[in-house]
Amino acid sequence: MASAVSDVSITETKMAETEKKKVIKPLKNFPMEEYINSGHRACQGCAEVLAVRHVLKAIGPDVVMAMATGCMEIISSPYPYTSWTVPWIHIAFENAAAVASGIEAGLKALKRKKRIPDKEITILAMGGDGGTTDIGFQALSGMMERGHKIIYVCVDNEAYMNTGIQRSSSTPFGATTTTSPAGRVAPAGQMTWKKDMVAIAAAHGIPYTATACPTFYNDLQKKILKAKEVDGPSYIHILSVCPTGWRVPLHKAIEYGQLAVDTGVFPLYEVENGVWKLNRKPKELKPVVEYFKGQGRYRHLDDTLTAEIQDKITARWNRLVKMCEADKED
Amino acid sequence: MTKPMDQILWQEIEPGGVITEPGNASCYHTGAWRSQKPKYDPDTCIKCWRCYIMCPDCAISPDYENNVFVWNFNYCKGCGICAYECPANAIVMEED
Ligand SMILES: Cc1ncc(C[n+]2csc(CCOP(=O)(O)OP(=O)(O)O)c2C)c(N)n1
Numbered sequence: 470m471a472s473a474v475s476d477v478s479i480t481e482t483k484m485a486e487t488e489k490k491k492v493i494k495p496l497k498n499f500p501m502e503e504y505i506n507s508g509h510r511a512c513q514g515c516a517e518v519l520a521v522r523h524v525l526k527a528i529g530p531d532v533v534m535a536m537a538t539g540c541m542e543i544i545s546s547p548y549p550y551t552s553w554t555v556p557w558i559h560i561a562f563e564n565a566a567a568v569a570s571g572i573e574a575g576l577k578a579l580k581r582k583k584r585i586p587d588k589e590i591t592i593l594a595m596g597g598d599g600g601t602t603d604i605g606f607q608a609l610s611g612m613m614e615r616g617h618k619i620i621y622v623c624v625d626n627e628a629y630m631n632t633g634i635q636r637s638s639s640t641p642f643g644a645t646t647t648t649s650p651a652g653r654v655a656p657a658g659q660m661t662w663k664k665d666m667v668a669i670a671a672a673h674g675i676p677y678t679a680t681a682c683p684t685f686y687n688d689l690q691k692k693i694l695k696a697k698e699v700d701g702p703s704y705i706h707i708l709s710v711c712p713t714g715w716r717v718p719l720h721k722a723i724e725y726g727q728l729a730v731d732t733g734v735f736p737l738y739e740v741e742n743g744v745w746k747l748n749r750k751p752k753e754l755k756p757v758v759e760y761f762k763g764q765g766r767y768r769h770l771d772d773t774l775t776a777e778i779q780d781k782i783t784a785r786w787n788r789l790v791k792m793c794e795a796d797k798e799d
Numbered sequence: 800m801t802k803p804m805d806q807i808l809w810q811e812i813e814p815g816g817v818i819t820e821p822g823n824a825s826c827y828h829t830g831a832w833r834s835q836k837p838k839y840d841p842d843t844c845i846k847c848w849r850c851y852i853m854c855p856d857c858a859i860s861p862d863y864e865n866n867v868f869v870w871n872f873n874y875c876k877g878c879g880i881c882a883y884e885c886p887a888n889a890i891v892m893e894e895d
């Protein structure tokens with residue numbers, strides 16, 4: 470009898486819990502305002518524009534943006550329209566970081582001369598992987614070396630997508646693109662390994678560098694907030710799944726982000742004042758084939774090539790873990 | 800609302816091609832791209848917000864009064880992320 474009574478009360482609590490759960494509660498730490506409006510022309514299921522949405526939510530309205538051309542510029546600003554609700558400058562392919570540097574210096578001067586109120590304004594520079602790791606590389610290096618207080622975000626979809634899927638130095642080994650096509654001459658497609666832009670940024674000795682992915686939106690937002698706080702340049706490298714260029718189904722961008730992280734292909738980590746730290750450490754990495762499966766850009770890979778990539782990913786992961794462990798002990 | 804390109808005279812163009820109306824691209828309705836449409840069941844929904852957070856087109860919003868999420872079909876492109884990511888299977892994609 471006693472047990473019957475407690476059974477009833479357990480069911481009641483459970484019901485009460487589900488009832489409670491079913492009421493919409495305001496979302497914590499995820500602002501409702503949108504700074505890139507609906508009506509933008511990104512492909513269906515684009516996680517690059519989702520990354521931009523999440524970044525801007527974390528920063529808030531007091532921001533000035535400089536954006537290199539690329540998908541995010543093309544889909545948001547067909548003249549005379551704009552999807553942005555914050556000050557945003559469209560510039561050439563190679564100089565997002567240089568223009569952002571100018572904005573930072575300019576705003577500083579205006580504040581000093583009391584021409585504008587002395588309030589905190591975030592300067593955000595943004596470029597694709599082409600605009601960042603290739604053509605905007607020099608401007609970015611200058612920005613970091615001079616120490617401007619700017620957040621530079623690279624939205625990395627691993628190729629020049631806007632102009633039709635050409636390879637960049639951020640395209641991973643083994644991916645086929647229109648300028649690194651898999652075939653008899655180059656069985657892997659892209660025959661070079663992805664440039665380690667995060668390590669290059671960190672090597673500038675800037676206060677904050679991190680990787681992120683919109684699948685892990687909490688982690689992403691935390692990192693943007695950290696970047697906003699540091700006194701100096703910060704570099705955030707965001708893996709942005711592109712269904713069009715990766716040839717994956719439209720509804721799977723979030724899942725591929727998860728797999729990229731869980732296979733160690735794209736680890737989530739940060740370098741804060743020279744200290745390396747892993748932000749997500751799966752107990753055991755999933756095999757890379759799980760990430761490759763279903764991606765058209767990797768369809769041609771045979772067992773030998775896959776094994777070669779697996780070895781490299783495992784080695785890189787182990788090195789990263791070791792570096793982070795060493796920094797933890799210091 | 801900004802006029803379409805072919806109705807703008809050159810004298811009306813701002814110096815530097817500045818666009819003075821924030822977010823005016825919302826006059827373009829991307830919902831026309833859709834071939835599949837998410838169908839939402841409020842009773843199955845556990846109000847976890849995941850669809851809202853993951854929609855690349857900001858097409859989903861909460862309606863606190865009626866305790867449901869609502870879709871703006873002027874903009875939903877029918878990618879299916881919301882349905883695929885919903886932990887409660889409260890959304891299914893249907894032919895539009
Ligand atoms: C100097 C210069 N070269 C080439 C182009 C053409 N172009 C515009 S966007 C783009 C590709 C951008 O690739 P990425 O930076 O990776 O951004 P994504 O489109 O992939 O988001 C290219 C080649 C240009 N605008 N300027």
Ligand code: SF4
Pocket residue numbers: 510511512513514515516517518540541544626630631710711712713714
């Ligand atoms: S090509 Fe890729 S990154 Fe560019 S808008 Fe389309 S899905 Fe997004």
Ligand code: SF4
Pocket residue numbers: 839843844845846847848849850851868881884885886887888889890
């Ligand atoms: S993801 Fe599903 S369960 Fe969560 S709020 Fe959206 S519809 Fe409801």
Ligand code: SF4
Pocket residue numbers: 514837853854855856857858859870874875876877878879880881882
């Ligand atoms: S189908 Fe795609 S665009 Fe439409 S509401 Fe769902 S996630 Fe947003």
Ligand SMILES: [Mg+2]
Pocket residue numbers: 597598599624625626627628629630631
């Ligand atoms: Mg790119």
